[in-house]
Amino acid sequence: MVFNYKSIDPWPILSNPHEGGKGNTNNLVSSTCKYICKKDSLGDGHFSTVKECINRQTNDIFAMKLVRKDLLVNKIRLIQREVGILRYLRQEVVRLEQEPETDNKQGKTDFFRNTAIFEGHHHILQLFDFFETKDHIVLVTQLCNKRDLYDVIIESGKLDLERQVKPYTACLLSALQFLHDQGIVHRDIKAENILFRKKDVAKVDKFTENINPHHLLNSKYDLASHDLIIADFGLATTISNVVDLREYVGTISYISPQIVRCKGAGESCEPYDYKVDIWALGVLSYFMGFGYMPFDCETDKETLDCIATGDYYLEETDTPPGTEDELFISFLKQTFIVNSKERPSVHQLACHPFVSKFFATINGSYDNKIPLYNNENISTGNINNSSNNTSNLNNTLGLTSKSKRCKSSTSLRRLGSPSRTSSIYHTGATNFTSSSSNNSSTTSIKDMATSRKRHDQEMEKISKIRDTLKRTLSMKALSQGEPLSNKNLHSTFKIGPGLPDKYLMNGVYSVTPESSSNFNTSPELSRTSSQLMIIPGTSTTVSTSNGSVMDNDNNKNALMNSFGNVVTPSLTVTPTAATSVTNGNSINANPKLHETPKFII
Numbered sequence: 001m002v003f004n005y006k007s008i009d010p011w012p013i014l015s016n017p018h019e020g021g022k023g024n025t026n027n028l029v030s031s032t033c034k035y036i037c038k039k040d041s042l043g044d045g046h047f048s049t050v051k052e053c054i055n056r057q058t059n060d061i062f063a064m065k066l067v068r069k070d071l072l073v074n075k076i077r078l079i080q081r082e083v084g085i086l087r088y089l090r091q092e093v094v095r096l097e098q099e100p101e102t103d104n105k106q107g108k109t110d111f112f113r114n115t116a117i118f119e120g121h122h123h124i125l126q127l128f129d130f131f132e133t134k135d136h137i138v139l140v141t142q143l144c145n146k147r148d149l150y151d152v153i154i155e156s157g158k159l160d161l162e163r164q165v166k167p168y169t170a171c172l173l174s175a176l177q178f179l180h181d182q183g184i185v186h187r188d189i190k191a192e193n194i195l196f197r198k199k200d201v202a203k204v205d206k207f208t209e210n211i212n213p214h215h216l217l218n219s220k221y222d223l224a225s226h227d228l229i230i231a232d233f234g235l236a237t238t239i240s241n242v243v244d245l246r247e248y249v250g251t252i253s254y255i256s257p258q259i260v261r262c263k264g265a266g267e268s269c270e271p272y273d274y275k276v277d278i279w280a281l282g283v284l285s286y287f288m289g290f291g292y293m294p295f296d297c298e299t300d301k302e303t304l305d306c307i308a309t310g311d312y313y314l315e316e317t318d319t320p321p322g323t324e325d326e327l328f329i330s331f332l333k334q335t336f337i338v339n340s341k342e343r344p345s346v347h348q349l350a351c352h353p354f355v356s357k358f359f360a361t362i363n364g365s366y367d368n369k370i371p372l373y374n375n376e377n378i379s380t381g382n383i384n385n386s387s388n389n390t391s392n393l394n395n396t397l398g399l400t401s402k403s404k405r406c407k408s409s410t411s412l413r414r415l416g417s418p419s420r421t422s423s424i425y426h427t428g429a430t431n432f433t434s435s436s437s438n439n440s441s442t443t444s445i446k447d448m449a450t451s452r453k454r455h456d457q458e459m460e461k462i463s464k465i466r467d468t469l470k471r472t473l474s475m476k477a478l479s480q481g482e483p484l485s486n487k488n489l490h491s492t493f494k495i496g497p498g499l500p501d502k503y504l505m506n507g508v509y510s511v512t513p514e515s516s517s518n519f520n521t522s523p524e525l526s527r528t529s530s531q532l533m534i535i536p537g538t539s540t541t542v543s544t545s546n547g548s549v550m551d552n553d554n555n556k557n558a559l560m561n562s563f564g565n566v567v568t569p570s571l572t573v574t575p576t577a578a579t580s581v582t583n584g585n586s587i588n589a590n591p592k593l594h595e596t597p598k599f600i601i
C-alpha cells in the first residue's frame, strides 16, 4: 500500500495567528486538553520545541512537539504533510502488529519482516495524537531519550564497527525498507534525527535481575540497536507519479548528488527518488564508523562539489581483504554511487554482507549465506538466491579486488567531529507551499553560526550530563544470550503505548494553551501500559490516582489497571477530585494533577 496523505481525514480548520490567534474557531470541535507538559524542553527545532508530557487520564508519558504557528507562516502545509505521514505510518504499524498473517501475500516485504532481526516499522517515531492551540500545532509522539545518535557518536569519538555500526546500520536499513515500501522518502536521515526509545527503567531492572549478566555482556552486538527510532518527518514526502521530487532539501553533509543538482535548477534537473535516503544512510554509517563526515570540507561550496562527484574522504591505508573493515568500505561504496540508478535499493543493500546477517536468507537462517542479486536485478530490486550468482554479487559489491580507495580531492577536509547540522528547508519547486507566498521559493538555510552556537550549547549540556548518565541495558526481545544464528530471534520491540483513538484529541482545537508543569512522574514509557484499553463503546473515563481508568459510561463498574487487566472496583474516585467534564467526556480524578491550571480545548 502506498501512502496518500490526502486520503486521511482533513486537518481541522486553522485559526489565523495574524489575527492574534483569534481566528474563527466557532465551528471547531473543542475539548479539554488531556496533556500536561514539563517546563524543560527535550530539544528544539527550527519551528518547534519538544517537551515531555503526560496524558492526564492514562498517565502515559509522551513527547509533545509544539510547533509555533507564527514561524510557520505560509508553511502550514509542511506540518500538515508531516502529520499526515506520521498518521498514516501509525495506522500501518498498528495494522502490521495486529494482522501479522495478512502480509503473507506481499512477498518481499513479508520475507524481510518475518525473518529479519529488526522490524522496520518498530523504528519509526509513532504519532499518538495531534491538535491545535492558539499559538501551536501540537504533535504527541512516542517519547525518546534526550540523547540522540549524534550525542552518542560524539561522546565516544566513533562507534565500534562490529558491535554498533553494523547493527545500527542494519536497523536503520530495515526502517527505511518499511518507509520506502510505503512510498515514503524521509529526506533528512542524519544522526540528529535518530533517537533512542525511552525505556522503562523498572522493567529493564526486572529483566536484568532474571538473567545471567554474562549473557548480556557477551551479546554480540549492542542491544541498543533495537531502540533506534527515526524521527523528524518534517521533510518526508511521498513518491508518486504525479509530482516529481526536485526540491533542494535535506542537510548539506547528507544530501545526495541528485539533490545537489536541484539547487537553483528549478524544473530543469532530474527528479530524485528513494535513493537519496540510501546515500544519507551511507553518510551516517560513515560518521558512526569514523567519527567524522565523508564529504565535509571547509566551505559548503566545496562540500557540495565533493558530493556531486562522489569524492568522499578515506585514509590511504590498506584494508586487508575479507576483513570487516573491507566489508564496511564496500558497503559505503555502494551507498555513495553517484548515479542513483546504479545505487542499490534498500532491499538490495540488505543483502550486502556487511549487514546481511541481520536480515534473513531465503531459507530463513542467519548464517553467512547471502541472498544474492545479480547485476540484472540490481536496478529492479529483484532478489535472486541462486548460488551461481556469487561472482556477479562480488563484482557488484566490489569485493573481488581489493577495495579501491577513493582519492580525496584537493579540498581541505573537515575531519573533526561535525557540528550539529541544520536542515535545508526549502528551495526550488514549490509544490507544497502556499501559492500566495512570495518568499516560498527562497532558500532558507540556517547559517553556520547558528549551527555552531547550537553545537556549543549541546556540547556544554552533554558534558554536564556525561557524568551522570547511566548506561542502561537495552530491554530485550532477543532470547537471552542466544547467538544470532538462532532463526527464531525477534528482538525488535513493539511500539507502545497503544492508546485507542477514544483517548485522543485527534485534530480538535484547544481554546486554552497547553499547560506547563513540573509534574512529578517517573520518566517511563511503559510498554505494558500499551495494554490500557477502553471497553468498546465507552465514552466516559475516570482516571484514578493510581493511574487506573474506569469506564464510566458503559460502566459495568469495571476498572482496568495499567496492565490492561480488569480489576474489581474497590477503588473509588475521591470526592475531592476535581472534575472537568468536556465534550472529550473525560473526568480527571487524579489528585496529583489537580493543581495544574485548567486545560480547555
Ligand SMILES: Nc1ncnc2c1ncn2[C@@H]1O[C@H](COP(=O)(O)OP(=O)(O)OP(=O)(O)O)[C@@H](O)[C@H]1O
Pocket: 042, 043, 044, 045, 046, 047, 048, 049, 050, 063, 065, 125, 141, 142, 143, 144, 145, 146, 148, 192, 195, 231, 232, 233, 234, 423
Ligand atoms: N519523541 C521525542 N522524544 C525525545 N526528544 C525528541 C523527540 N522528538 C524530538 N525530540 C528532540 O527535539 C529536537 C527537535 O525535534 P524535531 O527534530 O522533530 O523538530 P524540528 O523542528 O523538525 O527540528 P529541525 O529543525 O531539526 O528540523 C530533536 O533534535 C530531539 O532532540
